[in-house]
Amino acid sequence: MHTTMSGRQKAGQVIAHIVMILIAIYTLFPIVFLVFNSFKSNSEIVDSPVSLPTQWSFQYIISAAQQINFFKAIGITFMITFLSVLLLVVVSSLAAWVMVRSKSVLSRVMYLGFTAAMLVPFQAVMYPLLNIFENIGLKNIPGLIIMYGGFGLSMSVFLYHGFIKSVPQSLEEAAIIDGANIFQMFFQVVMPLLRSTTVTVIVTNAMWIWNDYLLPFLVIGNREGAKTLTLELYFAKLTSGQYGNPWELIFPAVFVTIIPIIILYIFLQRYIVSGVADGAVKQ
Amino acid sequence: MEKYYKRRFAPLALPAVILFVMVILLPFVIGIVYSFTSWRGTYFAGGTLFESFVGFENYIKAFKTKKFMDALVYTVKFTLIAVVIINLVSLCMSLLATYIHKGASAYRTIYFLPNLLGGLALGYIWQFIFQIVFSKLLFGPEGVISIPALTNMTQDNTKALFALAILFTWQQAGYMILIYINGLNNIPKDLTEAASIDGANVFQRFFNITVPMLMPSFTIVFFLTLSRCFMLLDQNIALTDGDFGTRMLAMQILRTTRDSSPPNYGLAQAQAVIFFVLIAAVTIVQVSITSKKEVEL
Numbered sequence: 188m189h190t191t192m193s194g195r196q197k198a199g200q201v202i203a204h205i206v207m208i209l210i211a212i213y214t215l216f217p218i219v220f221l222v223f224n225s226f227k228s229n230s231e232i233v234d235s236p237v238s239l240p241t242q243w244s245f246q247y248i249i250s251a252a253q254q255i256n257f258f259k260a261i262g263i264t265f266m267i268t269f270l271s272v273l274l275l276v277v278v279s280s281l282a283a284w285v286m287v288r289s290k291s292v293l294s295r296v297m298y299l300g301f302t303a304a305m306l307v308p309f310q311a312v313m314y315p316l317l318n319i320f321e322n323i324g325l326k327n328i329p330g331l332i333i334m335y336g337g338f339g340l341s342m343s344v345f346l347y348h349g350f351i352k353s354v355p356q357s358l359e360e361a362a363i364i365d366g367a368n369i370f371q372m373f374f375q376v377v378m379p380l381l382r383s384t385t386v387t388v389i390v391t392n393a394m395w396i397w398n399d400y401l402l403p404f405l406v407i408g409n410r411e412g413a414k415t416l417t418l419e420l421y422f423a424k425l426t427s428g429q430y431g432n433p434w435e436l437i438f439p440a441v442f443v444t445i446i447p448i449i450i451l452y453i454f455l456q457r458y459i460v461s462g463v464a465d466g467a468v469k470q
Numbered sequence: 471m472e473k474y475y476k477r478r479f480a481p482l483a484l485p486a487v488i489l490f491v492m493v494i495l496l497p498f499v500i501g502i503v504y505s506f507t508s509w510r511g512t513y514f515a516g517g518t519l520f521e522s523f524v525g526f527e528n529y530i531k532a533f534k535t536k537k538f539m540d541a542l543v544y545t546v547k548f549t550l551i552a553v554v555i556i557n558l559v560s561l562c563m564s565l566l567a568t569y570i571h572k573g574a575s576a577y578r579t580i581y582f583l584p585n586l587l588g589g590l591a592l593g594y595i596w597q598f599i600f601q602i603v604f605s606k607l608l609f610g611p612e613g614v615i616s617i618p619a620l621t622n623m624t625q626d627n628t629k630a631l632f633a634l635a636i637l638f639t640w641q642q643a644g645y646m647i648l649i650y651i652n653g654l655n656n657i658p659k660d661l662t663e664a665a666s667i668d669g670a671n672v673f674q675r676f677f678n679i680t681v682p683m684l685m686p687s688f689t690i691v692f693f694l695t696l697s698r699c700f701m702l703l704d705q706n707i708a709l710t711d712g713d714f715g716t717r718m719l720a721m722q723i724l725r726t727t728r729d730s731s732p733p734n735y736g737l738a739q740a741q742a743v744i745f746f747v748l749i750a751a752v753t754i755v756q757v758s759i760t761s762k763k764e765v766e767l
Binding site for chain 2: 199200203204206210211213214215217218220221224232233236237277278279281284285286288289290291293300301306307308309310312313315316319333336337338340341344363397398400401417420421424432434438444445448449452456459460467468
């Protein structure tokens with residue numbers, strides 16, 4: 188049976204690969220296109236959008252980077268993302284762990300509350316949240332980090348909770364007998380076992396916090412010197428877009444904002460894809 | 471042992487509880503209360519919170535506001551179209567990826583890439599593609615083939631719906647295939663083999679084995695696509711900025727406070743509560759329907 192089918196099977200494989208390569212080209216096309224057009228002048232972009240640039244000049248990239256305060260903005264974006272994710276990992280793993288282990292009514296109620304909150308869209312809490320944070324003097328970057336901590340919490344607690352249930356308790360008992368305190372036990376015994384979930388929590392949260400537009404827009408807005416990359420991009424387009432679209436600014440600006448992500452993806456793609464896949468399936 | 475953890479429960483769970491109350495629970499409750507008042511953002515029209523209580527006035531007004539109703543209809547239309555397209559595309563891609571013997575993970579890596587980039591940045595690139603590449607080079611009067619339906623897609627209410635769906639499918643398919651591939655790989659091979667020995671053809675195998683066995687994946691993907699489409703904001707802003715009547719609900723709630731002076735935060739908040747109820751209702755109904763169809767082996 189296999190010998191008679193092999194010709195047809197081979198043809199099937201080839202066709203499948205051709206289709207998948209076409210889809211891959213379609214997927215990459217806008218990004219390659221973005222790179223090419225980051226080296227062109229406005230008129231060249233509009234006249235011959237899909238061709239290679241006549242000369243690879245970096246002037247548009249440099250001026251776009253200056254206009255969106257690239258280095259400052261990337262520093263701010265990195266700091267916000269890093270601290271928010273750190274806060275999320277520590278707070279949600281500790282809470283999920285102690286919730287699983289103590290098996291009390293309270294912990295079950297908390298778990299229900301956290302998971303129910305996943306249904307609440309950001310828009311439902313947006314205006315009161317800003318109002319509260321403004322009144323307590325937190326309508327700034329530290330406040331923004333706390334907000335991300337709150338919004339990422341449900342999902343992260345949920346992921347950790349699901350995983351910790353399958354981690355045996357015996358190691359922790361041994362650690363206590365050896366005289367470890369609760370933090371030593373958690374960070375040296377429990378945390379290493381949660382590595383795969385931690386990767387998922389880091390990747391999924393870092394992805395949306397890094398690219399988020401709405402929260403920084405509401406909290407920071409057009410404040411000088413505090414804008415994230417996405418905000419800089421938004422305001423650059425908004426202010427220069429009054430007289431038609433300035434593509435020689437938009438393309439290189441988008442290009443420089445996605446370079447860090449692409450570089451990170453090239454090196455960490457295995458962790459990123461499997462982290463996201465794990466998280467998605469566990470929902 | 472349980473006692474050991476119970477004694478340490480409060481201090482370890484407290485940070486999470488504080489964050490949760492501060493960022494989600496308290497604003498959520500306050501938001502519901504404020505939606506029944508004439509809240510103006512920094513003050514209450516008519517005096518104190520109690521004096522500005524207006525009952526269901528904001529809700530009635532929301533349903534009478536043309537912009538809100540238009541946004542609601544537009545959001546529902548977009549969600550229906552995009553959910554179908556994203557699911558069909560990503561399911562077909564996953565079937566291909568599990569069919570080929572080699573290289574599936576390389577394709578997966580490429581397809582996932584758009585998902586990493588921000589909706590705003592992608593929206594800007596696609597705006598150019600729709601305005602210049604589609605309208606002039608490919609489908610314009612002097613293009614490769616003239617297809618008027620595919621030109622100036624960002625400047626027409628109905629065409630923009632499909633432009634947004636194309637953009638969002640391009641971005642989301644790579645994520646959804648991760649879930650479908652995982653589901654497909656979990657289907658025991660002997661099931662399909664037994665069926666083909668019994669003489670079932672490709673389509674019979676697909677509809678009688680693959681689809682029922684894939685139900686858990688359908689539950690997740692439908693949930694994700696439904697809620698993400700319904701809450702779409704960044705791409706909506708970047709592609710059309712709500713012009714030509716293309717405002718979706720998330721943008722409508724954000725822009726309501728700019729539509730009138732003084733800003734009517736009470737009305738915006740009522741719209742936000744309606745938004746929450748809609749999302750909660752739709753996703754709960756969807757999850758209960760699709761998970762009922764899941765089969766246990």
